[in-house]
Amino acid sequence: MSADPSRQLVAVADYERAATEMLDEVAFGYISGGAADEITLRDNVAAWGRLALRPRMLVGVGRVDPGVRLLGVDRPHPLLVAPTAFQRLAHADGEIAIARAAAETGTIMCVSTLASTGVATVAQAVPDGPRWFQLYAFSDRGVTRELMASAAENGYEALVVTVDRPVIGVRERELRTSIRASAGSVQAFSGDASRGVGPADYSALIDPNLRWSDIETFAADSPLPVLVKGILTAQDGRLAVAHGAAGVIVSNHGGRQLDTVLSGADALPAIADAVGDQLDVLVDGGIRRGTDILKALALGARAVLIGRPVLWGLAVGGAEGAQRVIEILLAEFENALALTGSPAAGGVDRELIMPAPWRRARQ
Numbered sequence: 001m002s003a004d005p006s007r008q009l010v011a012v013a014d015y016e017r018a019a020t021e022m023l024d025e026v027a028f029g030y031i032s033g034g035a036a037d038e039i040t041l042r043d044n045v046a047a048w049g050r051l052a053l054r055p056r057m058l059v060g061v062g063r064v065d066p067g068v069r070l071l072g073v074d075r076p077h078p079l080l081v082a083p084t085a086f087q088r089l090a091h092a093d094g095e096i097a098i099a100r101a102a103a104e105t106g107t108i109m110c111v112s113t114l115a116s117t118g119v120a121t122v123a124q125a126v127p128d129g130p131r132w133f134q135l136y137a138f139s140d141r142g143v144t145r146e147l148m149a150s151a152a153e154n155g156y157e158a159l160v161v162t163v164d165r166p167v168i169g170v171r172e173r174e175l176r177t178s179i180r181a182s183a184g185s186v187q188a189f190s191g192d193a194s195r196g197v198g199p200a201d202y203s204a205l206i207d208p209n210l211r212w213s214d215i216e217t218f219a220a221d222s223p224l225p226v227l228v229k230g231i232l233t234a235q236d237g238r239l240a241v242a243h244g245a246a247g248v249i250v251s252n253h254g255g256r257q258l259d260t261v262l263s264g265a266d267a268l269p270a271i272a273d274a275v276g277d278q279l280d281v282l283v284d285g286g287i288r289r290g291t292d293i294l295k296a297l298a299l300g301a302r303a304v305l306i307g308r309p310v311l312w313g314l315a316v317g318g319a320e321g322a323q324r325v326i327e328i329l330l331a332e333f334e335n336a337l338a339l340t341g342s343p344a345a346g347g348v349d350r351e352l353i354m355p356a357p358w359r360r361a362r363q
């Protein structure tokens with residue numbers, strides 16, 4: 001994108017730097033910020049770096065297979081686009097651009113309840129891409145049911161119920177600026193919010209009294225498999241199994257909810273050990289390299305989600321930028337499979353990793 005070779009965008013970090021320059025302070029703060037002192041936000045990235053890889057040699061890696069099986073469906077690779085609200089804050093093309101990038105790369109896109117562009121419009125604009133719908137359960141269960149039905153009617157393949165946002169976290173970068181944004185799927189239901197107010201205003205719609213019995217109701221009512229997003233303990237993993245979930249997403253909401261909670265990488269092993277044989281365990285938070293994807297699989301995840309990286313790509317280059325970020329991570333992942341002697345993503349296990357010898361020095 002630039003004649004100066006030192007400015008070439010070859011890694012996710014390059015897109016982060018370029019996005020910082022392109023976005024205004026308000027949008028950049030909303031996208032890149034976290035809760036309170038942002039300790040968890042930083043640790044989400046650092047935690048993957050505390051694991052060292054233990055590569056094997058001479059296994060024949062002329063062809064590697066990055067494919068995984070997810071909710072009983074074969075997928076070309078284990079990378080998904082995480083649900084992020086208000087993608088038009090990053091770029092005018094917003095969700096439609098990310099849907100295009102996802103479709104081009106065989107990547108499942110999770111569309112947020114608070115997407116700038118509604119679920120039906122995204123599906124009509126890019127009919128071919130695989131898509132899941134992320135549900136914020138509203139206090140008004142009639143509206144919640146309409147959102148769920150609309151996702152099923154529009155070809156979304158799974159329901160991701162986010163449970164770590166009963167109330168919004170202390171996000172100081174958002175508090176210091178005034179963001180205006182509106183959510184396409186919610187326009188018809190949200191009264192004042194439909195005029196385009198701050199993201200925090202949508203919080204009033206979200207039910208803070210959601211319980212495990214509601215997960216069971218959603219699983220029974222919807223034709224789609226239900227994943228519970230925002231799990232950090234094995235106890236909650238077991239409850240997800242008991243209440244009919246098809247999967248859990250180990251996540252701390254990208255460090256945006258409660259600061260100093262543990263990272264996805266640190267929470268994952270106990271959850272995978274407890275319930276990994278009963279439902280699909282996915283993880284997100286701080287995935288910035290192909291080696292991070294490999295480490296997540298080694299710890300027991302079936303797949304990973306990326307939030308901010310794809311928004312940085314979108315901000316820098318629209319659909320093309322978002323696609324490039326996904327392609328960079330997939331190329332790095334295949335490179336890491338080959339260089340660790342792992343011919344198939346599905347065969348990766350914990351033998352591949354160990355606590356990094358350098359981790360004490362880093363802390």
Ligand SMILES: Cc1cc2nc3c(=O)[nH]c(=O)nc-3n(C[C@H](O)[C@H](O)[C@H](O)COP(=O)(O)O)c2cc1C
Pocket residue numbers: 030031032044082083084085112113114134162229251252253254255256284285286287305306307308309
């Ligand atoms: C700008 C932004 C908006 C987000 N909006 C949502 C949302 O609407 N629903 C949701 O479940 N998670 C939301 N998340 C959390 C992401 O789904 C995901 O858990 C997180 O971004 C992963 O961490 P990463 O950004 O380090 O990859 C949001 C994250 C960001 C950065």
